[in-house]
Amino acid sequence: MERLEVSELNFYFGFTQILNNINFELNRGEVIGIVGPSGGGKTTLLKLCANLLDVTEGTIKNSFDSSAFAFQDARLLPWKTVIENIMLPIVSQESYKKAYNKACEIALRFGLEQKDFMKYPKDLSGGMRQRVNFARALITKPKLLFLDEPFSALDIGLKRELQDYVLSSCKEFNTSVLFITHDLMEAIRISDKVLLLKSDPGEIIKTYTIDQPKGQRDDKYIFTKTQEFLNDYDVIKTFEIKAIS
Structure with missing residues (x-):
């Protein structure tokens, strides 16, 4: 067990x-x-x-x-978009398209909207950054x-x-x-x-x-x-x- x-x-x-x-x-x-x-x-x-x-x-x-770790500070990469940050844990293991689709799916599940997908961390509120943080942590299940x-x-x-x-x-x-x-x-x-x-x-x-x-x-x-x-x-x-x- x-x-x-x-x-x-x-x-x-x-x-x-x-x-x-x-x-x-x-x-x-x-x-x-x-x-x-x-x-x-x-x-x-x-x-x-x-x-x-x-x-x-x-x-x-x-x-x-x-395992995955979600910090108090979201620690997003500032040069990557919302979806690119969420994709990080799986992008090297799967095709870009599959990783992208999974990131979009879990982003929506965590209350992010499609209009947010191409934003950068500097454009996000603290709550939105934490949504991205959780989505990134849980994308690998x-x-x-x-x-x-x-x-x-x-x-x-x-x-x-x-x-x-x-x-x-x-x-x-x-x-x-x-x-x-x-x-x-x-x-x-x-x-x-x-x-x-x-x-x-x-x-x-x-x-x-x-x-x-x-x-x-x-x-x-x-x-x-x-x-x-x-x-x-x-x-x-x-x-x-x-x-x-």
């Missing part, structure tokens, strides 16, 4: 320990969200899992046969998707719309997702499990399982569950917040 296994993972920048004894598993079709305060090592952990940083202590075993706070700079409506696109794609292709966020409501809406990462150094101190099926999590459920989280001792201590009633 395809899975990502992280065992006894430690990581240092120089003499500073960033991550301490990280252990978790991500199975096929599962969505895991990682929450925690800024500077806690969430992005470092994600990059280690995506093989963008070298593991020096501990092990990460990834048996998924394909990856088995494992890494998301580095890709919704954080979006307005509420667009944030939910793109979350829905990701969830529907994951359901359709049985994609697994590992993502990081500061937003507890976002984590509750999308995740099967939520890992709470404290800082200095980053360490998983609690794992929360969201039992309600994702398709049945309406706003009332998400608000209620978020309040439960905000009253949880470990969340309060980690984020240094006051409990709410």
Whole structure:
């Protein structure tokens, strides 16, 4: 069975320990969200899992046969059009025409219009750039998707719309997702499990399982569950917040 296994993972920048004894598993079709305060090592952990940083202590075993990464910053190539950016992961593997048609199809799925296809990144709004970012990440139908706070700079409506696109794609292709966020409501809406990462150094101190099926999590459920989280001792201590009633 395809899975990502992280065992006894430690990581240092120089003499500073960033991550301490990280252990978790991500199975096929599962969505895991990682929450925690800024500077806690969430992005470092994600990059280690995506093989963008070298593991020096501990092990990460990834048996998924394909993966993709969507960053908080869309990181589009400024000299390429919308469609050319979306095509990048597949253009060397398929004919130009086939890659172009696939890029157009997924661009429309992510809410882009044909009039946008030949625009360059400088001509796009932040929300449109993120649509392109997601379309590029998902065009290969990856088995494992890494998301580095890709919704954080979006307005509420667009944030939910793109979350829905990701969830529907994951359901359709049985994609697994590992993502990081500061937003507890976002984590509750999308995740099967939520890992709470404290800082200095980053360490998983609690794992929360969201039992309600994702398709049945309406706003009332998400608000209620978020309040439960905000009253949880470990969340309060980690984020240094006051409990709410």
